[in-house]
Structure formats: C-alpha cells, structure tokens
Amino acid sequence: MxxxxxxxxxxxxxxxxxxxxxxxxxxxxxxxxxxxxxxxxxxxxxxxxxxxxxxxxxxxxxxxxxxxxxxxxxxxxxxxxxxxxxxxxxxGPRKLAIPGADHCIGSLDIAKSWAGEEPKYTVGSKVLIVGMGDVSMDITKYLFGWAGPQFKFPKNALERVKEVRDVTITSRRNVLESSFSNHGLRSVLEIPRLGFSWSSPKDISCPDKDKTKDLEQKFTYLQKDDGKKDNINKWKERRLRLFQGVREGAKRLRLMFNTNIKSIERVGRQYKVKMEQGGIPIEEYFDTVISSVGFxxxxxxxxxxxxxxxxxxxxxxxxxxxxxxxxxxxxxxxxxxxxxxx
Incomplete structure (x- = not known):
C-alpha cells in the first residue's frame, strides 16, 4: 500500500x-x-x-x-x-477585521526573525499584541529577549527588539477561556525582573455558563501540554494561581481580558488603538501593534x-x-x- x-x-x-x-x-x-x-x-x-x-x-x-x-x-x-x-x-494567518488592521505586524513575521530570517521591522518601546494564545507567549519571550536556557535568539533579531519595555496582550475572552496554556504563561513569568499585571471586568473564577462546554473541550488538549493529567478543576486551580497578585519589574507585561479591539490609527510615530473592555471604551497609544489571532x-x-x-x-x-x-x-x-x- x-x-x-x-x-x-x-x-x-x-x-x-x-x-x-x-x-x-x-x-x-x-x-x-x-x-x-x-x-x-x-x-x-x-x-x-x-x-x-x-x-x-x-x-x-x-x-x-x-x-x-x-x-x-x-x-x-x-x-x-x-x-x-x-x-x-x-x-494562512487570520487578519483583524477592523479599521487600521494593515498597521499590524503579523505573528509569523515576528517568529521568522528568531528562526534565522532577516527581520523586516523594528519594534518600539510599548507593544500591543492582539490575541492571547501560546504564540503570543512566545512572541512576548522574544520581545523581552529571554526564552530560558535551552534557546538563544539570533543577535540580529534581538537588535530589533532592544527598546521594548512594556507589552500588553489582549484577549476577547476571560482568564479561563483564553487560548494560552498554563505552561505557556508560566514560562513567560520566569523572565527575570519582569513586572506583571492583569485586568478583567468579570469574575475570573466563573466563566459564562454557555462557555462551559468550550472550556471542557479546551481542557482536553491543553492538559497534555501542561504536563498534568488530572481533572478540569485542578487545571482551573493552577491557572488561577498564576493570577494571584501583581509584581513590579524593570520590564512590564499586562494582560487584558474581555477586550475587543475596535480600530488602529497611525498618529505620528505611534498608533492610537481604540478598544472596549467589558463594554467600557478605552483609548491608548502604542509604538508597535502585533496581530496574533490565529490561522x-x-x-x-x-x-x-x-x-x-x-x-x-x-x-x-x-x-x-x-x-x-x-x-x-x-x-x-x-x-x-x-x-x-x-
């Protein structure tokens, strides 16, 4: 055959x-x-x-x-x-269906730089990543120049991100429903001297009732990636444990849950991003915007x-x-x- x-x-x-x-x-x-x-x-x-x-x-x-x-x-x-x-x-990579989506750098273009290809961009000090899966966690490690002892970034790739000090990642869903694995976020939090904060307008311990089935399906394949073969309640406990308190650091990571990006506009050398978190409008400026919303x-x-x-x-x-x-x-x-x- x-x-x-x-x-x-x-x-x-x-x-x-x-x-x-x-x-x-x-x-x-x-x-x-x-x-x-x-x-x-x-x-x-x-x-x-x-x-x-x-x-x-x-x-x-x-x-x-x-x-x-x-x-x-x-x-x-x-x-x-x-x-x-x-x-x-x-x-192929999905594109954001919003005004100004063309201002984004694609996640795959970012990843190619640490795989040895010549980078086609320079990243500013304050960065927004739209989408909160494990690819976003890898990008965050690259932006802060650290991925643990087993991986070393090419020098020319690190040169492109040397100014990065502040990274914000947004997710449309809440803490439990977002796509990243526990292991993915945990590996980011191992970055030395990294400050960490998060915001969610809803009770992070209680996903919407109509999302329960989605959460159970998500758990079936994420639990293996996390290296723990136990029930969904244990998995939830480990995830929520990652969000106990905030910490200060020379570089800062902020996670924003229940957040929808509405538009991106070039203003001078920055980008004005309009978003809503839990229905509340927010307007913030970033030096670089990266799209990581899957394929x-x-x-x-x-x-x-x-x-x-x-x-x-x-x-x-x-x-x-x-x-x-x-x-x-x-x-x-x-x-x-x-x-x-x-």
Missing part, C-alpha cells in the same frame, strides 16, 4: 512515522527545503524533532523537499497512491478523488499543540490501516 503525505510539519511527520510502523509505503512532499513546518518558528528545543530523523533511513520512506503540490499536481498523482493525507498546516483553515475544496483523502493537524483545525497533531495522525492512520485490511 502506498500513501502520499503532503506537508512536513509535526502532523505530517507523525502520520508518516505511524504509517511506516504499520508496514505502509510513504512518500512525503514538503514545499520548503527542510522539514519542521511551523514548528521551526516555535521556541521549543530542536531535540523534539530528532526522533523524526529515523524516517529518512526507513526503506519504505521517500522524501521530496522543495516540492510544492497544488491542486493540479495533486490531481495528476491520484493513480500513484492508495490514499492521501493533507498535512499542509493552516491556510484560517486550509483550502477545504473537494479534490473529486475516488481515493480517500484525509486532513490532519492544523490543515484540519488551525489550533492545538503537537500532542493534538499526534492524536489526529493516529486516528487517520488507523482508518488507512483498516482500509488496507479490506
């Missing part, structure tokens, strides 16, 4: 590794000159990718780098394979194949962590193996 995997990020690599362990021939296509996908722009240690190097030595594995597969090429490959797995990652879904158009086509990882749903990508991959592999038995 031959399977085509398109995309060499974590989801595609997990899928390929699992298929090979089940005696399936795999050809993996990756548009970039190296494997890793968006993982290359994370602040996780490179050692997390080392298990996948064994794939290159497997007799049933073929790797095609620098190979961008569009719909036309994919259609011409149907006769070569018994099944296709789309692991191309998300469709869109991959192209959902039907390929019209008679062969089975599966989507995994962020190509299927553009959120979650590597553990969720691994679970996605395993589900798809089980379906393919069942098909092989028929």
């Amino acid at each position: 031959k399977v085509c995997v398109i995309g060499g990020g974590p989801a595609g690599l997990y899928t390929a590794a699992s298929l090979l362990s089940r005696d399936v021939n795999v050809t993996l296509y990756e548009k970039e000159p190296e494997l890793g996908g968006l993982y290359r722009y994370s602040l996780l240690p490179e050692s997390r990718m080392s298990p996948f190097t064994k794939l290159l030595e497997h007799k049933n594995f073929s790797l095609k780098l620098n190979s961008k597969i569009d719909l036309e090429k994919l259609s011409g490959m149907e006769k070569e394979f018994d099944a296709f797995v789309i692991a191309t990652g998300p469709g 869109s879904r991959a192209d959902p158009r039907s390929l019209g194949f008679t062969k089975p086509v599966y989507y995994v990882g962020w190509a299927k749903h553009p959120k979650g962590n590597a553990e969720r990508a691994k679970e996605d991959a395993q589900d798809v592999v089980n379906k393919i193996v069942e098909m092989k038995k028929m």
Whole structure:
C-alpha cells in the first residue's frame, strides 16, 4: 500500500512515522527545503524533532523537499497512491477585521526573525499584541529577549527588539477561556525582573455558563501540554494561581481580558488603538501593534478523488499543540490501516 503525505510539519511527520510502523509505503512532499513546518518558528528545543530523523533511513520512506503540490499536481498523482493525507498546516494567518488592521505586524513575521530570517521591522518601546494564545507567549519571550536556557535568539533579531519595555496582550475572552496554556504563561513569568499585571471586568473564577462546554473541550488538549493529567478543576486551580497578585519589574507585561479591539490609527510615530473592555471604551497609544489571532483553515475544496483523502493537524483545525497533531495522525492512520485490511 502506498500513501502520499503532503506537508512536513509535526502532523505530517507523525502520520508518516505511524504509517511506516504499520508496514505502509510513504512518500512525503514538503514545499520548503527542510522539514519542521511551523514548528521551526516555535521556541521549543530542536531535540523534539530528532526522533523524526529515523524516517529518512526507513526503506519504505521517500522524501521530496522543495516540492510544492497544488491542486493540479495533486490531481495528476491520484493513480500513484492508495490514499492521501493533507498535512499542509493552516491556510494562512487570520487578519483583524477592523479599521487600521494593515498597521499590524503579523505573528509569523515576528517568529521568522528568531528562526534565522532577516527581520523586516523594528519594534518600539510599548507593544500591543492582539490575541492571547501560546504564540503570543512566545512572541512576548522574544520581545523581552529571554526564552530560558535551552534557546538563544539570533543577535540580529534581538537588535530589533532592544527598546521594548512594556507589552500588553489582549484577549476577547476571560482568564479561563483564553487560548494560552498554563505552561505557556508560566514560562513567560520566569523572565527575570519582569513586572506583571492583569485586568478583567468579570469574575475570573466563573466563566459564562454557555462557555462551559468550550472550556471542557479546551481542557482536553491543553492538559497534555501542561504536563498534568488530572481533572478540569485542578487545571482551573493552577491557572488561577498564576493570577494571584501583581509584581513590579524593570520590564512590564499586562494582560487584558474581555477586550475587543475596535480600530488602529497611525498618529505620528505611534498608533492610537481604540478598544472596549467589558463594554467600557478605552483609548491608548502604542509604538508597535502585533496581530496574533490565529490561522484560517486550509483550502477545504473537494479534490473529486475516488481515493480517500484525509486532513490532519492544523490543515484540519488551525489550533492545538503537537500532542493534538499526534492524536489526529493516529486516528487517520488507523482508518488507512483498516482500509488496507479490506
């Protein structure tokens, strides 16, 4: 049996590794000159990718780098394979649907600078990050020039953020419903001499009743990233413990919950940002605004194949962590193996 995997990020690599362990021939296509996908722009240690190097030595594995597969090429490959797995990652960064959104620097552009690409921007002293997922936590660590002992930022990338003193991150949701993991925020709070404050107009211990189901779904994949396998109440306790009090520091991080950005306007060398927190209008000036509101879904158009086509990882749903990508991959592999038995 031959399977085509398109995309060499974590989801595609997990899928390929699992298929090979089940005696399936795999050809993996990756548009970039190296494997890793968006993982290359994370602040996780490179050692997390080392298990996948064994794939290159497997007799049933073929790797095609620098190979961008569009719909036309994919259609011409149907006769070569018994099944296709789309692991191309998300469709692209989401854009803020507000006046002045073009004034934002994209989160991916920020991340590329610490991955070795030449930065195309300079960040000012006072920064606003719109969106409060783990990508925002990684960006915050970069802006303050610290990501722990296992990761060192390139000198040219640090030069671009040397003026940063104050970072504000906004979330439309409350403390419990926001997308960051406990581990993600905890790692930020380890930054030396970092001041920390937060504001929320609602009781942070009580999410809206109609959000309870969303919170439970969020917990199912975040608990693994946090390294704790216990019930949702324990997870909530650990999260709320992160927000006990404020602290002073030479550099400052402020989290604003239940906050909607309304507009961004260039005024001189700064940006005037209008927002609402809990329905109360706020107007504040920033030197730099960064958009980190996630990614869109991959192209959902039907390929019209008679062969089975599966989507995994962020190509299927553009959120979650590597553990969720691994679970996605395993589900798809089980379906393919069942098909092989028929």
